[in-house]
Amino acid sequence: MPHRIEKIEDSIFFVGAGAMAEAIIKGLVYSRIIPSKHIYVTNKNSRHRLLELKDDYEIKIPDSLEDGCKKSRYILLAVKPWTVKAACENLKPFLTKEHVIISIAAGVTTTVIEQILGSSNEVIRTMPNTSSAICESATGICGGKYAKNETILTVKRIFETVGEAVVVKESQIDAVTALCGSGPAYIYYLIEGLEKAGINQGLNEEDVRKLVVQTVYGAAKMLVELHAEPAILRKQVTTPNGTTEAGLKTLEKYDLHEIIEKTIESARERAKEIGKETEKEIWNTK
Numbered sequence: 001m002p003h004r005i006e007k008i009e010d011s012i013f014f015v016g017a018g019a020m021a022e023a024i025i026k027g028l029v030y031s032r033i034i035p036s037k038h039i040y041v042t043n044k045n046s047r048h049r050l051l052e053l054k055d056d057y058e059i060k061i062p063d064s065l066e067d068g069c070k071k072s073r074y075i076l077l078a079v080k081p082w083t084v085k086a087a088c089e090n091l092k093p094f095l096t097k098e099h100v101i102i103s104i105a106a107g108v109t110t111t112v113i114e115q116i117l118g119s120s121n122e123v124i125r126t127m128p129n130t131s132s133a134i135c136e137s138a139t140g141i142c143g144g145k146y147a148k149n150e151t152i153l154t155v156k157r158i159f160e161t162v163g164e165a166v167v168v169k170e171s172q173i174d175a176v177t178a179l180c181g182s183g184p185a186y187i188y189y190l191i192e193g194l195e196k197a198g199i200n201q202g203l204n205e206e207d208v209r210k211l212v213v214q215t216v217y218g219a220a221k222m223l224v225e226l227h228a229e230p231a232i233l234r235k236q237v238t239t240p241n242g243t244t245e246a247g248l249k250t251l252e253k254y255d256l257h258e259i260i261e262k263t264i265e266s267a268r269e270r271a272k273e274i275g276k277e278t279e280k281e282i283w284n285t286k
């Protein structure tokens with residue numbers, strides 16, 4: 001549910017042109033918060049990929065990194081965590097104090113980015129997800145040492161055009177990463193399991209896809225539209241001594257909640273580790 005938001009006047013420069021850059025660009029272009037001609041994109045070495053994005057979304061390819069920086073106030077780092085250092089070092093000569101650096105890299109702290117840049121640029125760390133492409137992301141946002149509140153709120157507005165966005169403390173963003181950045185993958189995995197079970201019960205693939213996806217979509221939409229508690233909606237489905245109760249007993253027997261707890265914990269731990277790895281990388285080269 002994208003919010004209706006007033007337009008952002010400044011341009012945005014995507015450094016990295018992969019899956020997430022495209023998902024966010026798609027959402028931004030669709031929501032029209034930033035005109036396509038104010039969206040710039042670059043990557044490491046695939047001109048073909050840039051031309052593809054340019055054609056699909058009518059966005060711009062700058063002549064150089066310097067050109068992209070000159071034309072944009074917001075620089076969005078959409079590279080893998082272990083590439084953040086190289087990308088920031090390449091940008092460094094072209095940054096002025098007005099540039100706001102937005103990172104979507106899992107685990108990489110604002111302190112690491114501030115230290116690589118060695119400047120007092122505002123750094124905003126975010127964690128969106130791939131549903132940005134259809135303006136349904138769930139994004140966590142936090143600011144670094146130099147980030148002004150007003151800038152954090154502008155970045156929140158940008159991400160609200162591609163879904164829901166909340167401002168969190170930096171100490172909480174690895175949890176948001178585990179829950180929402182990685183989250184779509186867990187839901188898809190669950191759906192794969194439901195589909196497999198449906199097929200094993202004799203349903204055909206086409207019907208099972210339609211039925212399972214609609215079941216998940218309908219359940220999520222009930223939560224959104226009725227603002228109801230999941231436990232209450234669950235109870236409405238569960239007839240005493242009926243089929244749902246039988247199914248839920250099996251989920252309890254295998255302790256699905258415990259599995260989920262461990263899943264989120266593993267992902268959050270990995271985000272922390274990635275943070276440490278990128279931190280070590282800068283200390284090793286200083």
Ligand SMILES: NC(=O)C1=CN([C@@H]2O[C@H](COP(=O)(O)OP(=O)(O)OC[C@H]3O[C@@H](n4cnc5c(N)ncnc54)[C@H](O)[C@@H]3O)[C@@H](O)[C@H]2O)C=CC1
Nearest residue numbers: 016017018019020043044078079080081083087104105106
């Ligand atoms: N894939 C996902 O669901 C999510 C990913 N993220 C984060 O988003 C970031 C990007 O992930 P993806 O889009 O999945 O990766 P990707 O591998 O699809 O894209 C990475 C892009 O960075 C470019 N690149 C590499 N080195 C560069 C450099 N030095 N300068 C400029 N561009 C460079 C590559 O050419 C490529 O276009 C990661 O840090 C990840 O943690 C965050 C939320 C969700």
Ligand SMILES: O=C(O)[C@@H]1CCC=N1
Nearest residue numbers: 106177180181182183
């Ligand atoms: O798997 C990853 O590391 C990235 C970050 C969140 C989603 N995908």
